[in-house]
Amino acid sequence: MSLYTISQASAEVDLTPYTLRYYEKEGLLPGVKKDSAGRRNYQADDIQRIGFIKCLKGTGMSLKQIKEYGVLYVQGKKKFNERNAMLQAHREKILLEIKTQKKYLKMVEAKIEMKI
Amino acid sequence: MSLYTISQASAEVDLTPYTLRYYEKEGLLPGVKKDSAGRRNYQADDIQRIGFIKCLKGTGMSLKQIKEYGVLYVQGKKKFNERNAMLQAHREKILLEIKTQKKYLKMVEAKIEMKI
DNA sequence: CTAACAGTTATAGCTAACTCTAAGTCAAGG
DNA sequence: CCTTGACTTAGAGTTAGCTATAACTGTTAG
Numbered sequence: 001m002s003l004y005t006i007s008q009a010s011a012e013v014d015l016t017p018y019t020l021r022y023y024e025k026e027g028l029l030p031g032v033k034k035d036s037a038g039r040r041n042y043q044a045d046d047i048q049r050i051g052f053i054k055c056l057k058g059t060g061m062s063l064k065q066i067k068e069y070g071v072l073y074v075q076g077k078k079k080f081n082e083r084n085a086m087l088q089a090h091r092e093k094i095l096l097e098i099k100t101q102k103k104y105l106k107m108v109e110a111k112i113e114m115k116i
Numbered sequence: 117m118s119l120y121t122i123s124q125a126s127a128e129v130d131l132t133p134y135t136l137r138y139y140e141k142e143g144l145l146p147g148v149k150k151d152s153a154g155r156r157n158y159q160a161d162d163i164q165r166i167g168f169i170k171c172l173k174g175t176g177m178s179l180k181q182i183k184e185y186g187v188l189y190v191q192g193k194k195k196f197n198e199r200n201a202m203l204q205a206h207r208e209k210i211l212l213e214i215k216t217q218k219k220y221l222k223m224v225e226a227k228i229e230m231k232i
Numbered sequence: 233c234t235a236a237c238a239g240t241t242a243t244a245g246c247t248a249a250c251t252c253t254a255a256g257t258c259a260a261g262g
Numbered sequence: 263c264c265t266t267g268a269c270t271t272a273g274a275g276t277t278a279g280c281t282a283t284a285a286c287t288g289t290t291a292g
Contacts, residue, residue: 006239017239018281026279037288039239052227055220063279080231087228094221098214104171105210111168112203115196122269133269134251142249153258155269179249 002044009042013050020050027067028053030074059094118160125158129166136166143183144169146190175210 006017013020020040023029029049033041049070056066065086072083122133129136136156139145145165149157172182181202188199 016281019279021240022280034240037239038241039288052223055223059217059220059224084228084231087224091221091224091228094217094224098217098221101175101210101214101217104175105207105214107168107171108175108203108207108210112200112207115200132251135249137270138250150270153269154271155258 004042004047006040006042009040009047009050012047013054015050015054023050023053023063026063028063028070030070056090059090060097061090120158120163122156122158125156125163125166128158128163129170131166131170139166139169139179142179144179144186146186172206175206176213177206 004012006020010017010020015023020029024032024040029046032046033043035041053066056069057063061069069083069086072079072086120128122136126133126136131139136145140148140156145162148162149159151157169182172185173179177185185199185202188195188202
């Protein structure tokens with residue numbers, strides 16, 4: 001049923017084992033299963049979660065906030081509104097960021113065109 | 117001829133005086149004039165330069181690289197090619213970043229739509 | 233059986249980019 | 263003249279996000 005050791009998971013999501021343990025320790029990735037020897041066994045679902053963590057982080061959300069999102073997530077349905085509000089606010093932030101990036105892109109292109 | 121004290125410049129470019137001094141100390145902003153009492157007098161041109169530093173930084177260039185760009189900049193014409201190559205490479209990076217942001221935006225929107 | 237290996241924890245160390253503190257200087261208003 | 267306030271410097275401290283080390287444990291191949 002598709003299990004990953006930490007190094008396999010590491011390769012899969014392109015984060016070092018250090019980072020995976022760090023995320024878990026910081027509470028971003030609770031509930032990772034361990035085998036009888038105490039070794040992490042990442043499941044398909046964990047890989048998905050890490051993928052979304054990377055998405056949030058890649059769009060400028062702090063690990064602290066990602067953790068908060070995760071906390072709401074595991075509380076399920078009853079925190080749906082709060083959780084979705086967070087995502088919607090984040091969506092706005094991403095839209096703004098894309099806008100800013102486009103503005104900066106124009107500035108850089110203008111500088112290139114200046115040829116001075 | 118439009119001079120700014122550090123606090124005026126700070127307000128103008130939305131960076132703290134600490135940050136402005138820090139950038140200067142790090143060599144990102146050489147040649148800022150000082151008055152007889154040793155106080156910084158930012159000129160319109162300096163404000164422009166800070167604006168471009170913010171653009172580069174805002175698009176993920178490290179202060180170290182921004183400094184390198186600045187060094188090429190003050191060497192003028194003879195370093196034009198190197199400087200422009202740097203900007204073109206950076207342009208590609210920004211384009212890629214915008215693409216990534218759009219991908220992540222879709223992921224967040226999908227999560228919002230999931231309503232679970 | 234044992235050596236190598238891949239994992240474990242706790243904790244220390246690192247880098248980037250600020251941010252602040254301390255101690256001092258200078259100019260202007262009362 | 264004296265205080266106030268905005269500035270100066272050098273250097274210390276902070277935060278986020280890793281990244282590495284040390285000491286150890288369990289699994290596996292020869």
